[in-house]
Amino acid sequence: MKKVKKTNGVSKGAPSGFVISILIHVAAFMLAGLLVVFTVHNKDEKKFVPPKPVERPKMKLKKPKVKVKKNSKPKSSERIVTKVQKANMPEIYLPEMSGIGDGVGTGGGYAGFDLMPDLSTISVFGGDQSIGSDLEGVVYSLVRGRNGGPIAMDQDSFRDVLRKYVLSGWKDSVLSRYYRLPKKLYSTHVIVPPVPTCMAPGIFGAPELEDYWLFVKYEGQLVYPEDIKFRFWGVGDAYMFVNVDGKEVLMSAWHFHHPWFDWWQSKAGGDRSHLLGNQRMVVGDWIELKAGEPLPLKVLFGEWNGGAVTGMLLVEVDGVEYPTARTGGPLLPVFKTEELSWDTLTEISRFLAADECSLTTGPVFNDYYSGTSSIPLDASSTPEPEPPQTAEKPDERPVTRIWTTLAGQTLEAEFMTSVGGNAILKTANRKQIKVPLSGLSEEDREYITLEMPPKLDINFSKTTKPRKFGPTYNAKELTARGNFYTFSTRIKQTSTRPYGQPLTAEFFAIGDEIGGQKNILLDYQKKTFTLTEENDYSVEFGGPPVELLDYVINEERRGKRYGGFLVVIKDARGEVIAYQTPSENLYRNLDHLRQIRVGWYFDKDCNRCLPTPPRPFAVAANTN
Numbered sequence: 001m002k003k004v005k006k007t008n009g010v011s012k013g014a015p016s017g018f019v020i021s022i023l024i025h026v027a028a029f030m031l032a033g034l035l036v037v038f039t040v041h042n043k044d045e046k047k048f049v050p051p052k053p054v055e056r057p058k059m060k061l062k063k064p065k066v067k068v069k070k071n072s073k074p075k076s077s078e079r080i081v082t083k084v085q086k087a088n089m090p091e092i093y094l095p096e097m098s099g100i101g102d103g104v105g106t107g108g109g110y111a112g113f114d115l116m117p118d119l120s121t122i123s124v125f126g127g128d129q130s131i132g133s134d135l136e137g138v139v140y141s142l143v144r145g146r147n148g149g150p151i152a153m154d155q156d157s158f159r160d161v162l163r164k165y166v167l168s169g170w171k172d173s174v175l176s177r178y179y180r181l182p183k184k185l186y187s188t189h190v191i192v193p194p195v196p197t198c199m200a201p202g203i204f205g206a207p208e209l210e211d212y213w214l215f216v217k218y219e220g221q222l223v224y225p226e227d228i229k230f231r232f233w234g235v236g237d238a239y240m241f242v243n244v245d246g247k248e249v250l251m252s253a254w255h256f257h258h259p260w261f262d263w264w265q266s267k268a269g270g271d272r273s274h275l276l277g278n279q280r281m282v283v284g285d286w287i288e289l290k291a292g293e294p295l296p297l298k299v300l301f302g303e304w305n306g307g308a309v310t311g312m313l314l315v316e317v318d319g320v321e322y323p324t325a326r327t328g329g330p331l332l333p334v335f336k337t338e339e340l341s342w343d344t345l346t347e348i349s350r351f352l353a354a355d356e357c358s359l360t361t362g363p364v365f366n367d368y369y370s371g372t373s374s375i376p377l378d379a380s381s382t383p384e385p386e387p388p389q390t391a392e393k394p395d396e397r398p399v400t401r402i403w404t405t406l407a408g409q410t411l412e413a414e415f416m417t418s419v420g421g422n423a424i425l426k427t428a429n430r431k432q433i434k435v436p437l438s439g440l441s442e443e444d445r446e447y448i449t450l451e452m453p454p455k456l457d458i459n460f461s462k463t464t465k466p467r468k469f470g471p472t473y474n475a476k477e478l479t480a481r482g483n484f485y486t487f488s489t490r491i492k493q494t495s496t497r498p499y500g501q502p503l504t505a506e507f508f509a510i511g512d513e514i515g516g517q518k519n520i521l522l523d524y525q526k527k528t529f530t531l532t533e534e535n536d537y538s539v540e541f542g543g544p545p546v547e548l549l550d551y552v553i554n555e556e557r558r559g560k561r562y563g564g565f566l567v568v569i570k571d572a573r574g575e576v577i578a579y580q581t582p583s584e585n586l587y588r589n590l591d592h593l594r595q596i597r598v599g600w601y602f603d604k605d606c607n608r609c610l611p612t613p614p615r616p617f618a619v620a621a622n623t624n
Contacts, residue, residue: 122343123203124195124351125216126187133337133366135220135299137185139204142213144179151177155305158213159260166241166248167263170298181206187218188338190299191359193351194237194278194308194617196479196551198469212473215239215302216311220337222287223294223367229318230363231268232284233332235276237310240301242284250284250313254304274329276356277310278554278617281329286318292367305473308553314357326355326616333362346601346610351553353616400428404441411435418448446501453577454531455495460507460565460580462487467547480551480559485509487523488542489567493531503577504528504570505539508593510586512563514550516612518601520560521593522546554617566593 121127126137142158145151165174183205201209204216222244232250234240239257242250251264266272268283275281289295301311314332316322322330334340334357340348345359352359403411403425413425413433422434423444437445467482487509493499505527511520523543531537550559566581568590581587585604592606603609 122341122347124192124347125200125203126185128183128186128205130186131188131338133368134186134188135190135218135297135337137187137216137218139181139183139185139206139216140175140214140302141179141181141209143210146177146179148179153213158304159257162215162239163260166243166261166300169246170243170300181209185216185218189334189336189340189344189348190218190234190301190311190313191334191336191348191352191357192301192309192311193348193353194310194553195351196553197303197306197309198472198478198480199549199551200303200309201470202467202547206470207468208470210471210473211469212303212305215300217298217300219296219298221294222289222297222365223292224289224363224365225367226291227289228363229286229288231286231316231318232335233276233281233314233316234284235279235281235310235312236301237278237308238302238304240299240311242313243296243298244287245295249287250282252279252282254279257304270329274325275327275617276312276314277353278308279310281314283316294367306476312357315362317363325357326353331355331358333358333360335365336362337365339364342608343599346599349610349613350558352613354613356616401447403435403444405435405439406441407439415448415451418452423448449499449501450571450573452497453571454493454497454499456569456578457492457494458567458569458578458580459490459492460487460567461489462509462562465545467549479553480549482547482549482551482559484545484547485522485562486542486545487525487565488540489525489565490538490540491531491567491569492536492538500530500532502528502530502572505541506568506570506594508566508586509543509546509562510564510566510583511548511560513601513612514557514559514561515614518603518609518612519563520601521596521598522548522560522562524598553614556615558614566590 121129126134130136142161143150143153161174161178165171168174181204185204195203197211200214201207201211232242234242234250234252236252237254239253239261240251241248241261248264250266251261253261266283267285271283272280287295299311299313301309303309313335315335316330316332322332325331340359348359400412400414403413405411411425411427413427416424416426416432418424418437421437423437423440424432424434426432437448440448463486464483465486467484469478469480472478487507489505489507491503491505507523507525508521509523511522513520523546525541525543527539527541529535529539531539548560548562550557550561552558564582564586566583566586567579568576568587569578571577576590579587586593586606589606593602596602596606596608600608601611
């Protein structure tokens with residue numbers, strides 16, 4: 001028998017069709033793979049070919065000239081007033097100082113319009129809302145570090161820092177280690193008459209801040225709609241620097257600071273010849289502006305070691321003749337970027353002596369000024385008048401009316417009183433008749449209820465809290481004192497007859513001007529209520545704290561003090577049913593008083609007016 005030899009190959013004599021089939025399939029797959037790879041790598045990529053550019057005719061566009069009404073100016077990115085300088089180090093946003101708040105404003109919470117500042121925040125240093133054409137101000141204190149803690153500082157070092165800062169080209173990095181108040185100020189003017197330094201931090205919004213070695217710096221744009229050549233006149237206590245387009249154009253300092261600030265001198269004749277505030281004015285360099293072309297403007301002024309802080313800029317336009325001021329020099333207009341509103345005029349007039357400068361004339365430095373020279377009350381300052389009302393006393397009412405019974409009968413008669421469920425009426429022939437209340441129409445019964453108002457006890461009250469001031473230099477005696485007043489009124493029904501109708505109470509807290517004869521509306525509150533058993537037939541309401549300061553400037557006592565009140569209660573018809581006041585004159589002029597807003601000054605007839613100006617300073621020739 002033959003042995004079978006094992007082999008790894010194909011057995012001889014086996015069918016070859018299967019092998020051939022496998023070889024054909026392998027070759028087909030390899031050929032397909034080659035074709036696919038070849039096809040993918042050689043596929044032409046589609047490229048986008050842009051069309052040829054089309055030449056379009058060029059049009060010469062003219063800049064439209066649009067007159068914009070003053071009370072509807074929109075903010076525009078082409079009229080940004082403030083300009084941020086690039087510092088050598090990142091901008092530092094400083095935290096709030098411990099114990100330093102926002103202060104208490106003098107307003108009554110009346111909201112302004114979109115482009116107008118909140119009236120309660122307006123001050124001589126500016127407000128806390130921008131209207132688009134103002135200067136942006138920041139306050140620096142050099143006795144505190146940037147985090148608010150105290151740091152070492154003395155008089156000479158303070159002046160050295162100021163000198164270094166201005167000579168550096170106003171680089172904010174020089175001031176990076178010092179405290180900067182987070183709150184910004186927005187002002188349309190640089191007019192701060194002499195203000196006691198201890199009051200300044202409260203006006204800034206930081207009442208507990210030290211009142212020495214501090215300053216406020218404003219930045220913005222100097223622009224005018226026409227070509228103009230002008231120069232500044234100004235004063236600063238204890239110093240002021242004005243920089244236009246990177247160059248100092250005016251420097252003013254108290255006389256013993258001159259050696260530190262000696263790199264600029266006035267070239268004008270008549271320098272330091274005329275009084276403004278508590279100093280003699282420095283005359284600046286001439287400035288030429290091209291129509292609509294803004295130049296960067298920076299102004300810095302502040303206080304050294306206490307007394308009064310001042311910073312005022314006036315404008316002299318080349319070729320313009322000015323009337324003579326009380327001091328003998330030209331009566332120059334103040335520098336402003338908007339016409340000053342009545343609210344701003346009020347704040348400035350509290351501290352500015354009369355006839356030293358003009359608040360209502362002169363150029364307005366913005367690029368959309370309408371050219372209006374009059375200074376009316378602007379939209380934010382003018383209250384919306386209530387419908388005319390007559391301050392009728394309760395016994396001054398219409399005599400007769402038409403009465404209607406439930407059966408439809410009518411009768412013309414005068415209402416006398418209501419007794420025992422009956423209405424007592426007096427007819428035209430003076431005969432008294434008795435009509436059951438249940439037989440009268442609902443309208444008649446409601447009329448009788450309103451004609452018989454409840455007896456009310458009106459109690460107006462005030463509470464006070466001392467006003468605290470920040471530290472003064474070397475613990476100098478304060479030149480100001482003050483209190484926060486909170487006013488309220490309580491109304492209680494003392495009669496037993498049911499009433500149940502809504503009542504409206506208004507109270508006016510009145511202040512007196514110290515050093516003048518004007519009054520000030522300190523607070524106004526209004527409340528509608530119904531006296532019921534649930535509220536024990538009484539209601540009480542009040543307003544926020546109001547700051548009243550009593551200060552001495554130029555050896556003259558000035559400020560505000562509490563002066564009286566008026567409480568008026570009206571029924572659902574708007575008729576006065578009761579009032580209480582220590583001054584009948586307030587009630588006689590109720591219609592006018594209702595048009596006055598919190599913070600406004602008014603005369604004996606309750607018409608709005610400006611404060612009484614302080615007496616002028618008498619500055620000796622050798623003090624500047």
